[in-house]
Amino acid sequence: MESIVITIGGSVILSEDIDVSFFKKLRILLKKLSKKYKIYIVAGGGKTARNYIKIGRELGFPEETLDELGIGVTRVNAKLLTEIIEISNKKIPKTTDEAKKLENPVVVMGGTTPGHSTDMVGAELAEKTRAAKLIIATNVDGIYDKDPNMYIDAKQLKEVTISQLIKQYGTEWKSAGKNIVIDGPALKIIEKTRIPTFVLNGKKLDEIEKAINGQKFNGTVIKI
Numbered sequence: 001m002e003s004i005v006i007t008i009g010g011s012v013i014l015s016e017d018i019d020v021s022f023f024k025k026l027r028i029l030l031k032k033l034s035k036k037y038k039i040y041i042v043a044g045g046g047k048t049a050r051n052y053i054k055i056g057r058e059l060g061f062p063e064e065t066l067d068e069l070g071i072g073v074t075r076v077n078a079k080l081l082t083e084i085i086e087i088s089n090k091k092i093p094k095t096t097d098e099a100k101k102l103e104n105p106v107v108v109m110g111g112t113t114p115g116h117s118t119d120m121v122g123a124e125l126a127e128k129t130r131a132a133k134l135i136i137a138t139n140v141d142g143i144y145d146k147d148p149n150m151y152i153d154a155k156q157l158k159e160v161t162i163s164q165l166i167k168q169y170g171t172e173w174k175s176a177g178k179n180i181v182i183d184g185p186a187l188k189i190i191e192k193t194r195i196p197t198f199v200l201n202g203k204k205l206d207e208i209e210k211a212i213n214g215q216k217f218n219g220t221v222i223k224i
């Protein structure tokens, strides 16, 4: 059975307006997809993680500790998802190797170690499980030419090359809570492993399904 890795941004899991119906629909979609694919989900930390990081930074905590605060939040979000998805693991794996060993049809995890975001965890997990696809589910419709949350004239890119992204964002980890499209360490793995990567809006569950099934979807394809 082919594996698919989906990273779900914390902003998708815990949006301003708590939407219970989203979780119910997600549960149905994952049950359906798990008949065809082994699904791995990596939960992000979003605004809650950034709030903890902001407090810690103002108190002068070292970067590594700030990352650890973020990791804690991603694991709480992962725990929430595992309780919603009956067919998933209930204990949150701390490494991608641990996640790989789990036999549940859907495996959910959060962050691992400091120095990157959950994008990199998703890319690493995709590499280790030889996944057919990496889906990056964020809170906007893919990658734009500039931040769509800040500029109303930002244009969605239907496709972008990995070298363009690396040129623009680099491959280094900048700082805890850094809110960029895909983190540098993840770009590096995507480039090396040539894993087909798709960026889309995680709130739009139909688009996740279309991208996984190889249909035309609203989002960005990363060309290797």
Ligand code: UTP
Residues within 6 Å of the ligand: 008, 009, 010, 011, 043, 044, 045, 046, 047, 049, 050, 066, 067, 068, 069, 070, 071, 074, 110, 111, 112, 113, 114, 115, 116, 117, 118, 119, 121, 138, 175, 176, 177, 178, 179, 180
């Ligand atoms: P996220 O992966 O949620 O980062 O991890 P993000 O960029 O805020 O993503 P969205 O908004 O959810 O899409 C939150 C923070 O936790 C730390 C980092 O500081 C990151 O910015 N973290 C997370 C790690 O250090 N290691 C991990 O494996 C995961």
